[in-house]
Amino acid sequence: MRVADKAPMVERILNTADRLFYQRGIRAVGVDLIAAEAGISKRSLYDYFPSKEALIEAYLERYTLPLPQIGASPAAQILGAFDRLERMFRQDGFRGCPLVNAVAELGAGCEPVRSIAARFKEERRAWFRARLTEAGLVDPDALALQLLLLSEGAIASMLVSGDAEVARGARDAAAVLLRSAGLDA
């Protein structure tokens, strides 16, 4: 197999790992199972990833992709992000944020994972900040953090309670904070 053919196989392995890791937890899923579900032998899987840890990190890295941009007012984009959250909540198999879950599960002593998750959350916060700057806010830092806290809180609450309505609560709170900062949707 040529190198050019490796990428799709890597993708297939990562799709399988994603599904299993996210649904059952990272430590609960063995390499044998991932290989079997991906339709390759364990021996071949270790040709693509040198260790389970490398596979875990690749699985988490995939989530650090930028959010889509919708052509609307900044405040509407922000509230739209909470609507998107609610749609995610209502999808079957939602089980919280994979990155937060990984940090929670792997615990102390797994610094690479924490670092990937921190980078991801910083990106999300920067997205809020960029929207607020677009809207003309001169000091968007504090508000961007607060919006991030609302979405993180909604994700954690949804994971525990299973009630997708929490997204609506987060959206309403975000609207109050935005209005209090002088922004209207």
Add this chain to the structure above:
Amino acid sequence: MRVADKAPMVERILNTADRLFYQRGIRAVGVDLIAAEAGISKRSLYDYFPSKEALIEAYLERYTLPLPQIGASPAAQILGAFDRLERMFRQDGFRGCPLVNAVAELGAGCEPVRSIAARFKEERRAWFRARLTEAGLVDPDALALQLLLLSEGAIASMLVSGDAEVARGARDAAAVLLRSAGLDA
């Protein structure tokens, strides 16, 4: 050993399990290690807890204790809860909420754990609601949820970023929401 002497030993086991489970993750800690660190044999540990799962549930159950009441205005009590959060964040070894972490780690198919965590969060939300009712709010439900989301978000963000300042951000957001509902500290 008489039955009356059992309680302290159970407490010691739970203290040990708490430290290890919370710091390293539940699946990462074996029963052997808990017994050794608690200073008893594994055989004796199984006299106090019939299985590891029972130990896990007892470990989580301990967190469902009521919050302390401080004699201050309701709004001040609520903001004080966020100050308390910040003090928790600054303690060594803070690793997020044990109940959320357990749900994140054990994943689907571990309903008892999810149920304990949901009960805990509902208690927290009820605490906020009670303070808001004290303050004269006629419909405290939505705001109580939003305050809970802020604290949950702060906990998750602290776990990932390690920056205790997020508690301040949550507190500030809570103050804005309270003021917007007509309450002042």
Add this chain to the structure above:
DNA sequence: CTGCCTCCACACCGGTCTGTGTAACTTTAG
């Protein structure tokens, strides 16, 4: 001292884990 009861150290069970070694099979290239 004797009998009893509790607890411990230790070994063990079957199972699972990550990771590797190997030999047979299939595919591809020349």
Add this chain to the structure above:
DNA sequence: CTAAAGTTACACAGACCGGTGTGGAGGCAG
């Protein structure tokens, strides 16, 4: 066709898992 390369199934190593069984050490009552 032949040779090389890639992939497979399979077994294995070494470690750990949850849980149990056992023999013996220690305290205590009579």
